[in-house]
Amino acid sequence: MSDTPNVVTGDLEAPTTEAPAEAESTSSETADRKREVHDMWVAGTEEPAWMRSYTDEGAQEILAAEDESAPELTRGTVVEDDFIFDDVADDDELQILNMGPQHPSTHGVLRLHLELDGETIRRVKPIIGYLHTGMEKTAETLTYMQGSTNVTRMDYLSPMHMELAFSLAVESLLGVEIPERGQAIRVLLTELNRVSSHLVWCATQGTDLGAVSMLIFGLRDREYILQFFEKVTGLRMNHNFIRPGGVAADLPDGWEEDIEAILQKVPQGVSEYEELFNGNPIFRDRTMGVGVITPEECKALGVSGPIARASGINWDLRKAFPYSGIDKYDFDVPVGKHGDVWDRYLVRMEEIKQSLGIVKQVLETIPGGDYRTTDRKVTPPPRKRIDESMEALIHHFKLFTSGFKVPAGESYAAVESPRGELGMYVVSDGREKPWRLHARTPSFNHVQALPTMMTDSLVADIVATIASADPVLGDVDR
């Protein structure tokens, strides 16, 4: 496979719930076909070898026009990746359009390879990897103490959820219990993070559909939450605040007033946005019945979160597998009916309100006590103890130089992030660094489901659909 760098084999059909027709072909047949394709490309080219692998976007080779193997291209079994429009377009009068990776409406570096029949999209191929920085490999070189600094950068719009999922996975291997105050702080921060992430979604969804002022409104309200995060964690994003063993620090003095201000300002903003959107004929026309995905497709494609709920699946990990004591709080799970962009809008707006309700309950019921576990093998000792106790000094030194050891084993922990099921699969070999860390990120599945949502819809609906899927490309590529 690796010797045919730029040749994409296989058909390009959007994933459906039906089995692919060629699933039965044996491996030897596949291998033969690949070899044949490879020979065809190399033999058919007149270019010098250096030109073939010159660009970092892939090789540029031009197929001889009279090549006998051209029918393979028309059947769609061989599709050339970059730059060259294959013969499919000419024969079926399909137009190929590259959207992205620098398109503002793709929410990052998502590239869509679109095949258009007039105004209608016939095939979509999402191409990702432009933001791949090898974070899973990096995680293997970082200790569990440093790990949360790494994972928090994956989904930069919901860093708290990334940290929480990582911490839960490590803690389940360690078998440590988090004190109730620590759990309440985690719930407070993750639910606020859900609100801030949904506000960004609200801003971008509005902008993509022409309500440009929505961008300013959404980011304005998100700013209240980011300022609170900055006060608590020291950073606006990439907090590294939720760590294995608890949270990094207690809440600062006067945090109650800040939360009360958020609880007063954000719902006010949300009701304004609802006023802006709900009766807006343009917004309704551009979202209702657009980007539909059925519950069955959601399950088969692994689509979760607000998108799955908008299609009618009553599923929320906070209710199904409660984590961090979130089952103590009273909240509802909004469920849509039609699975279109409009229902996703309704579901997310309701989730903002429900999350603010949880924040209010945390504010009223937060218990006192410790905010992290007292297990000194996991938690660094308080600064004061270092001056007094030799043992505390040793623990502090050991923790920050070599980290703590995690018992061998594997664990999968998932939280309900603003985008859906966010899972962390940690394999430990008993040392200070994870043997393997895999992040199951919801955006990855949602980008994969974009063809299902978009196929046979109009070009103008692409931006509405992408915005409603709310992908974060840092989350997709990791």
Added chain:
Amino acid sequence: MTDSPMTDSPMTDSAMTDGPVTDVFAPLAKAFPEVEFEQVLESQQDVAHVPADRYVDFVAAARTAGFDVFVDLCGVDYLRSNPRYEVVTNLLSHEHVRRLRIRVGVSGTEPVLSSITSVFPGANFYEREVYDLFGIVFDGHPDLTRILMPDDWEGHPLRKNYSVGSVPVRFKESPKAQ
């Protein structure tokens, strides 16, 4: 937090009678006697060790048995063990409110495994990712190409024998600076 931490005992029929939902694996265990069930850490982490040749059948049977939500698929490189690689598939059942983690060993000399895209189309991107980062070939995959790395990349980065690499840093007046 855990009732039975790190238990290695296979979930036999007698061990699965502690709740109404725990017997959801009984039909699967009966149809696949060679599959070894195991419960790790918390009760929601159920692991099935499946032989590679029964992998697709087992996933299809699990889908029929209610585990109809595709969650995750990833590779792990256990460098010195045999088989070297493992492909871990996570399924979820909304009906039983339960997860099932399927672990399949893949040989290090000939890393080939059947694709489950015919059962779960959602595995498409995940198998491409595992192919890209581990070099495990999924037989029957409709479009097995690199997904995260550039198309002309050589090697598979998440393999344990793939170095992270380094950039040499030159320090002033260091004797090693030459």
